[in-house]
Amino acid sequence: MEYISNLFVNLGNSWTALLSSFLPSWAVTLVNHLVVAVLLVLMPVIATLTLTVMERKVIARIQNRIGPNRVGPWGIFQAIPDAIKLLTKEDIVPERADKPVFNLAPLLIFVGAALLWAVIPFGRGVIGQDLNVGVLYLVAVGSISTIAIIMAGWSSNNKFALVGAFRIVAQLLSYEVPMVLSMAAVVVLVGTMKMGEIVEIQTIPFGLVLPAAFITYILAAAAETGRAPFDLVEADSEIVAGYFIEYSGLKFGWFYIAEYGNLLAVSAIASTLFLGGWRGPFADQWPVLGPLYFSIKTILIVFLLMWIRGTWPRFRIDQMLALAWKVLVPLGLFNLLWVAAVVKLPVAVGLQWLLVLAGNVVAIMVTLTLMGQAAKRYAAARGVASAA
Amino acid sequence: MEQIFFILLGLWTLGAALLVVTTRNLLHAALWLIAAFFGIAGIFILLQAEFLAVVQVLIYIGAISTLIIFAIMLTRRLMDPQQPRFNSQWGLVGGFAALLFVGLAAVVTRVAWPVAAGAAVADPIGRLGADFVGPYTVPFEVASVLLVAAMIGAIIIARERE
Numbered sequence: 001m002e003y004i005s006n007l008f009v010n011l012g013n014s015w016t017a018l019l020s021s022f023l024p025s026w027a028v029t030l031v032n033h034l035v036v037a038v039l040l041v042l043m044p045v046i047a048t049l050t051l052t053v054m055e056r057k058v059i060a061r062i063q064n065r066i067g068p069n070r071v072g073p074w075g076i077f078q079a080i081p082d083a084i085k086l087l088t089k090e091d092i093v094p095e096r097a098d099k100p101v102f103n104l105a106p107l108l109i110f111v112g113a114a115l116l117w118a119v120i121p122f123g124r125g126v127i128g129q130d131l132n133v134g135v136l137y138l139v140a141v142g143s144i145s146t147i148a149i150i151m152a153g154w155s156s157n158n159k160f161a162l163v164g165a166f167r168i169v170a171q172l173l174s175y176e177v178p179m180v181l182s183m184a185a186v187v188v189l190v191g192t193m194k195m196g197e198i199v200e201i202q203t204i205p206f207g208l209v210l211p212a213a214f215i216t217y218i219l220a221a222a223a224e225t226g227r228a229p230f231d232l233v234e235a236d237s238e239i240v241a242g243y244f245i246e247y248s249g250l251k252f253g254w255f256y257i258a259e260y261g262n263l264l265a266v267s268a269i270a271s272t273l274f275l276g277g278w279r280g281p282f283a284d285q286w287p288v289l290g291p292l293y294f295s296i297k298t299i300l301i302v303f304l305l306m307w308i309r310g311t312w313p314r315f316r317i318d319q320m321l322a323l324a325w326k327v328l329v330p331l332g333l334f335n336l337l338w339v340a341a342v343v344k345l346p347v348a349v350g351l352q353w354l355l356v357l358a359g360n361v362v363a364i365m366v367t368l369t370l371m372g373q374a375a376k377r378y379a380a381a382r383g384v385a386s387a388a
Numbered sequence: 389m390e391q392i393f394f395i396l397l398g399l400w401t402l403g404a405a406l407l408v409v410t411t412r413n414l415l416h417a418a419l420w421l422i423a424a425f426f427g428i429a430g431i432f433i434l435l436q437a438e439f440l441a442v443v444q445v446l447i448y449i450g451a452i453s454t455l456i457i458f459a460i461m462l463t464r465r466l467m468d469p470q471q472p473r474f475n476s477q478w479g480l481v482g483g484f485a486a487l488l489f490v491g492l493a494a495v496v497t498r499v500a501w502p503v504a505a506g507a508a509v510a511d512p513i514g515r516l517g518a519d520f521v522g523p524y525t526v527p528f529e530v531a532s533v534l535l536v537a538a539m540i541g542a543i544i545i546a547r548e549r550e
Binding site: 098141 | 416419438439442445449453454457458461512513
């Protein structure tokens with residue numbers, strides 16, 4: 001019973017003890033690091049195999065269809081034939097492509113998606129490496145994919161690919177700012193960048209303390225993963241498929257895996273920073289429940305992003321940029337300033353959190369009022385009937 | 389062990405830097421520059437300066453390299469191997485570059501850098517942050533003013549004339 005209550009950490013300890021019985025200590029460290037690395041690198045692949053089916057099912061239900069239902073019960077094995085189909089496709093490299101760059105881009109984008117998992121806490125003590133720069137590490141690793149996308153778009157020697165790459169770079173750079181601001185609000189509130197400690201301090205999910213930062217993060221995450229309504233980077237009707245138009249077979253597969261790996265990773269980060277990560281009822285007595293709660297919260301955020309994708313119309317590029325720079329960045333800046341001022345007040349932590357919440361609610365209300373006024377002005381200037 | 393990694397990273401960085409200036413394709417030069425930045429980030433990690441390593445990746449690879457690539461894509465004839473590598477100012481610029489190298493080398497070798505014995509401090513990031521707003525407030529603020537000035541300048545240049 002004792003063993004099961006903290007199953008994952010105990011399993012790890014038993015494994016280490018088993019290895020130490022016949023290996024020197026440096027070899028044990030090496031083997032353990034390799035095993036953890038392989039497990040974490042597999043996360044994007046696991047994400048692709050599960051989330052593609054989930055996405056098709058969810059979108060199908062939203063559109064009043066059934067979705068995949070042929071392979072396995074309720075079609076849950078649909079991803080396997082899809083993957084086999086992708087593997088058997090011919091590998092095509094455009095004749096005038098910049099070949100080394102063209103071949104390196106899919107690899108680099110996958111590396112960026114896989115590295116994110118190193119600092120994500122699945123449970124108490126179940127974390128790849130609790131870096132003391134954890135949150136900043138996530139932001140830095142996320143920026144590697146920008147380079148990979150430019151490389152893919154440029155080296156394909158295709159106009160649509162290059163336009164798609166330019167669009168996505170503009171989008172990624174713009175939405176990185178509100179994303180970092182919302183993460184910084186959490187970091188300032190808890191006073192640490194360690195992902196593990198952020199969860200330890202979160203007795204109340206920070207989504208309830210910092211709702212403005214939470215909403216900003218979800219919107220920025222939808223943009224960073226290039227999903228609808230921010231999918232103008234790969235809009236079929238405008239630029240065919242965007243930066244990976246010339247890729248086929250497994251090289252296309254790497255982009256696909258990175259996309260779904262990033263989707264799961266941003267959801268996991270959101271549940272760590274704003275929903276309390278592995279915290280939940282009885283998680284303190286039974287740490288084995290931690291990863292379960294963490295998975296449930298992560299899947300809920302994934303579902304939310306899929307819901308947004310299934311129901312919102314696509315943005316135009318100027319609207320996309322305006323939302324980032326004129327709405328989310330000022331909101332994030334105010335939020336950060338407010339949190340930084342409140343944590344310096346000499347009052348109890350509970351009262352500080354209440355003040356932060358009050359500031360957040362006011363900020364959201366002011367933002368919505370200003371957006372409503374802007375919409376009315378827009379409607380009046382063009383002679384369109386206003387909604388209000 | 390650390391020595392081996394340092395030598396490998398140093399060779400990697402130097403090799404990539406050399407390719408930046410010798411390759412004829414400007415976009416490849418930018419990509420080799422990114423490789424060199426990664427090497428430097430690795431050296432920071434060897435020195436147990438995780439914060440600097442992460443900031444190196446975030447700023448130099450995530451932001452500055454992207455801007456360099458954008459700038460390259462806006463230049464004319466970037467893929468033309470017939471382009472001359474030097475223009476009439478190469479002597480002047482080379483002289484300044486050599487002077488800068490001599491100056492930096494003199495500073496690095498002559499100054500007795502204070503080296504604290506033992507392991508790194510327990511909370512290096514907290515220490516860094518406290519120092520930025522403590523003893524080093526003025527340089528920190530001067531850097532901020534510089535960045536704000538650059539940003540305002542960029543906005544004024546990019547603005548449409550009315």
